[in-house]
Amino acid sequence: MGAVSLKGVSKSFGAVDVIRNVSVEIAEGEFCVLIGPSGSGKSTLLRIIAGLENVTDGEVRIGGRDVTELAAKERDIAMVFQSYALYPQMTVRENMSFALRLKHRPKDEIRRKTDEVAQMLGLEALLDRLPKELSGGQRQRVAMGRAIVRDPSVFLFDEPLSNLDAKLRTQVRGEIRDLHRRIGTTSVYVTHDQVEAMTMGQKIVVLRDGRVEQVGTPLDLYDRPDSVFVAGFIGSPAINMLPAMVGPEAKTLHTANSEIVLPLPEGYRLESGRNVLIGIRPEHLETVAAGASGSIVCAVDAVESTGSDTTVICDSPAGKMLVSSKQRSQARAGDRFALRPDSEKLLIFDKASESRIVRM
Amino acid sequence: MSTTRDLPLGDDMPQQSTRAKRGKARRIDWKGASIPWLFLAPALVIFTWFKFYPMVSGLTMAFYDVQFYGESEWVGLDNFARAFTDPDLRSAVAHTLTYVLVSTLTASVLGFFLALALEGQARHLRIIRTAIFLPAITSAAIIAEIWRILFNSAPYGVVNSVLDQFGIAPQGFLTDPGQALWVLVLMQVWKSTPYDMVIFVAGLVGINRELYDAANVDGASWLRMLWHVTLPGIIPSISVVIMLSFIRGFRVFAEVYATTGGGPAGSTETIMTHIYKAGFQNLEYGYASAVSLLLLVATIVLTLIQTLVKARLSR
Numbered sequence: 001m002g003a004v005s006l007k008g009v010s011k012s013f014g015a016v017d018v019i020r021n022v023s024v025e026i027a028e029g030e031f032c033v034l035i036g037p038s039g040s041g042k043s044t045l046l047r048i049i050a051g052l053e054n055v056t057d058g059e060v061r062i063g064g065r066d067v068t069e070l071a072a073k074e075r076d077i078a079m080v081f082q083s084y085a086l087y088p089q090m091t092v093r094e095n096m097s098f099a100l101r102l103k104h105r106p107k108d109e110i111r112r113k114t115d116e117v118a119q120m121l122g123l124e125a126l127l128d129r130l131p132k133e134l135s136g137g138q139r140q141r142v143a144m145g146r147a148i149v150r151d152p153s154v155f156l157f158d159e160p161l162s163n164l165d166a167k168l169r170t171q172v173r174g175e176i177r178d179l180h181r182r183i184g185t186t187s188v189y190v191t192h193d194q195v196e197a198m199t200m201g202q203k204i205v206v207l208r209d210g211r212v213e214q215v216g217t218p219l220d221l222y223d224r225p226d227s228v229f230v231a232g233f234i235g236s237p238a239i240n241m242l243p244a245m246v247g248p249e250a251k252t253l254h255t256a257n258s259e260i261v262l263p264l265p266e267g268y269r270l271e272s273g274r275n276v277l278i279g280i281r282p283e284h285l286e287t288v289a290a291g292a293s294g295s296i297v298c299a300v301d302a303v304e305s306t307g308s309d310t311t312v313i314c315d316s317p318a319g320k321m322l323v324s325s326k327q328r329s330q331a332r333a334g335d336r337f338a339l340r341p342d343s344e345k346l347l348i349f350d351k352a353s354e355s356r357i358v359r360m
Numbered sequence: 361m362s363t364t365r366d367l368p369l370g371d372d373m374p375q376q377s378t379r380a381k382r383g384k385a386r387r388i389d390w391k392g393a394s395i396p397w398l399f400l401a402p403a404l405v406i407f408t409w410f411k412f413y414p415m416v417s418g419l420t421m422a423f424y425d426v427q428f429y430g431e432s433e434w435v436g437l438d439n440f441a442r443a444f445t446d447p448d449l450r451s452a453v454a455h456t457l458t459y460v461l462v463s464t465l466t467a468s469v470l471g472f473f474l475a476l477a478l479e480g481q482a483r484h485l486r487i488i489r490t491a492i493f494l495p496a497i498t499s500a501a502i503i504a505e506i507w508r509i510l511f512n513s514a515p516y517g518v519v520n521s522v523l524d525q526f527g528i529a530p531q532g533f534l535t536d537p538g539q540a541l542w543v544l545v546l547m548q549v550w551k552s553t554p555y556d557m558v559i560f561v562a563g564l565v566g567i568n569r570e571l572y573d574a575a576n577v578d579g580a581s582w583l584r585m586l587w588h589v590t591l592p593g594i595i596p597s598i599s600v601v602i603m604l605s606f607i608r609g610f611r612v613f614a615e616v617y618a619t620t621g622g623g624p625a626g627s628t629e630t631i632m633t634h635i636y637k638a639g640f641q642n643l644e645y646g647y648a649s650a651v652s653l654l655l656l657v658a659t660i661v662l663t664l665i666q667t668l669v670k671a672r673l674s675r
Contacts, residue, residue, distance in 0.1 A: 052573050073579035085574035089592040098588075099578040150578075 002063025002076070002153035002186055003028040004049060009058030011044055011210075018044050020210040021058070026203065028063075031180050031187045033201030035194060037233070041210040042190045043158055049188060050156050051075045063153050078147035079156040082163065084139045086131040086146070092118075093127040096146045117145045120179075137168045144176070148183065155180075157189040161196065173200060194234055198222070206230050228354040231279045231347060237311045237322045240280045243351065246270045253278055253348075258317030260296050265343050267359040276357070279347035282311065282324035288340045295338040296321070300331045314339075418649045426645035439650035449651060451626065452634040455541055459630060460609030463548035468601050470549065471556025476590075478557070479564045489561070496555040504618035507547050508534065537627035540620050544628055547615060552608075556601045563597025564590070599670040606662055610655060631655055 004026040011019035019041045026032040034042040047053040049060060051072035060068045067075045078099075086095050093114055100110045118124050121141045131139055140160060147155055157176070161169045177200055180187055191197055197204050198218040206213040206221065206229075214226040218234075225231035231239045243256040250270050253262045255278070262278065264270065288295050298314035298321060305311075305328065312323045312331055316339070323339060331337070348357045422439055424432040443449055478489050495503065510518045511533035520530040534540050571589045580588060591598075613632035616622065622629040622637065631651065639648030 047573075050573075050577060052576060072573075072576045077577065079574070079577045081570040081574060083568055083570050085568060085570035087571065087574075087588060087592070090588075098580075102579045102584065146574075146578075 002065075003030075003061075004032075004154055004186060004188060005059075005061040006045075006049070007059040007061070009045070009048060009060065010056045011041075011048060011053060012056045018210050019048065019055075022207075022210070022212050023058075024205055024212060024215065026186060026188060028186055029184045030202050031177075031189065031200060032203045032205060033197040034188065034190045034205050034207060035192065035197040035201075035233070036207035036213075037192065039209075040207040042192075042207050044210075045207065046079075046156055046158055046188060046190045049154070050077055050079050076153040077156055078150045078152040078154075079158065080140075080143045080147050080160045082159045084131075084143040084160075084163075086139060086142055088131055091128050091130055092123060092134070092142050092145075095131065095142055096123075096127075096149050098146070099150045113149050113151075117149045120148070121145050121175075136164050137172060140164060140172055141175075144179070148179070153186065155185050155187040157187065159190055159192070161191070161193075169196075176200065194236060198234070204234075206233060224356070225279075225347065226356055228277055228279070228349050231349070231356070235281060237282045237324050239347070240282065240285075240321045241349075242278045242280070242318045244276055244278050246272055246274045246276060248272055255318040260316075260318055262294050262341065262346070263343050264348075265346055265359065268348060268357060269360065270348075270357065275351040277349040277351050277354070278341075279349060280321075280341045281345065281347075282322040284342040284345040285321070285323045285339045286342070287323075288338050290336075290338045292338060292340060294343070295340045297336065297338050300333055300335045300337075302333060303329050303331055305329070418652060421645050422649040422653045424646045426649075428643070432646075435646065439647045440654065442647055443651050443654055448626065448629065449631070449634055452629040452631050455628060456610060456612070456630045456632075458541060459545055459548065459612065460606055463545045463552060464602060464605040464609060466545075467549045467552035468556050468598070468605065470553045471601065472560050472594075472598075474553065474557040475560035475564055479561050489557070493554045493558060495551050495553075496558075498551075500551075500614035501618050503547060503551060504615055507543065507619055511543050534620055535624055537625045540624060540628045544616060544619060547619070548609070548612070551615075552605060556605070559597050559601050559604075560594060563594035567593035595670065595673050599666060599673075603663060603666050606666070607659055610659055610662075 004024075006022055006024045009019055009022045010017065022041075022045060024032075034045055036042045044053060048055055049062075051067065051070060051074070055068060058068070059066060062075055062077065087098065090098065096117065097110045097114045100113065114127070115124070118127055121144065123138070123141055123145055126134060126138060126142070131142065134142065140163075143160065160176075161172055164172060173196060176189075189196075189200060201218055203215065204218055204221055205215050208229055214221060214230045216224075221230055221234045225234060228241065232241065242260075244253045244262070245256065246252075246264065247254045247261065250268075250272050251264055253264050253276065254260070255262070270276070290297060296316050296318065298316040300312055300314050301320070302313045303310065304313065308326065310325050310327065310329045312325075312329055314321050314323065321339070348359075349355060350357055421432075423434060423436060425435045425438075426432045474492065478485050478492070512518065512520070513530065513532045513535040514520065515524065515530040517530070517533070519533070523529075523531065532539055533543050567590065571593070572585060575585045575589050611632055612630055613636065616628055616630050616633050617636065620628040622633040632655075635648045635651050635655070638644045638651065
């Protein structure tokens, strides 16, 4: 097993800087998720760890060993690809044992290891089938089996669930989590799906434009996002952001272009007149009687219900707002009601730098 | 709930209108159906006259001793029997097989490696690919003429002059019965390689790049990747290249006729030049048609074999 360490890693394709001075420490046995929007460089960073891309600058260490200049095959890693990348002409057994055969391992050992992993993943009955004879979920498991058979120091996953339907995705997500718990190998997992990141990662690295935006545990990122970007990227439904100004005596927040006045929570040292952004998670809004202090009057635009959760999309004087609840809503489009945010849970960001203002 | 109440109404409306339209369409069916045929008619007439009629006519001629100024005589399978015993045809088949097998194999291997070298979207690669493709679109007559100039057997011939620099005596090339066929094979390789390359490039583009990454991570060498990823990925392209090359090779005529005319001493006679001579020089139309028909059957059989092999290879 091995810890992964990236120090000042940069990567450019011609004049385009794709990765900019990224430093990340992934502890041995940790499950780390790299997340970011399209073009943020998360897949490139994973490929750099894998040795499929060279760095322009910086250092990559796996298990304390400097692997920056080493080829992929010398890094003792295994990778699960988005398309699964199973060799189409090889059977499941041949696919799973390919790396061991290339290493000229004894036939007995290859057979034993392949059988063990196939049993672990429930693939015994499929060993003689070709990839085209498997379903999406089975292919995904074979791809994982191929990685596990090699017993590598680090597992790398490149959006491995993106080709599966929603139900299967949830199932395989659980399987990967269980496998990690059982095997305990350091894993780096790339995804753009924040639900995957939140539910699987012990550590999440949020990337934006090739830079690390924030590193932390899932709940750290949710409760204490460093920036407006992280606050907006983590959480579904997305956080509400209201532009506002700190009121006189720094006791209130006055939203821009509207008459809404919210109390400024204790512990913030803000000067009057400072422009800020107020972040309110959809579940931190409650319905109150119209006219209550610190309330925002809204009109319902739409109601989205998944059965277990309900999200009400409303128009407020400060813009579109989302409210979420575990309770069913009887609201209809056009209904008017008042919302009050839980002031203790407000997140306040500096408008100019978009970074979160820390509460004392 | 209102949407569910609306649905039946919404569904009924189009059904009625479709029914009405169907009734109307039935009335104008004949008129409507004749319009496409009217558009097709000119092409059909021309094709029937110049293509389908000669094809059927050629087919029937194979069973006759064709006479130009009298009644053609039915000879049954005599023309075919003669084809199987004709030593000239046998040697033409041998030449054609050599020509096809060697040129197909060489051109496809060269085309494959050229495709590997020139695959990609870089501008310079596109320019080189276009330049290399030129022989494939050059007329056979022009290539034949260039080849005659290059391989002129005189000491001042281009290739002979180069050989002279290395102290090698002038070669007969197209005038030497032992060399002429190989010079023609070389010409075919030169003409086919870029053609094959383009098909391979198209095939390579279709290979999932992640397979190379997976093989790389698995520890495969360049050769292993070629064997386990590239070749299985381009089986459809290999199949197309071989099939087209075989069909093209067995029907080769212009390149041979314009270069050597089947000579010297019949050393470059191919099936098509043999058919041409039997038909248009010796005026043995029946026999020429019978050999043509056999060539067609052989081509169909080859195509079937190739399809079976491809299906087996791609499992």
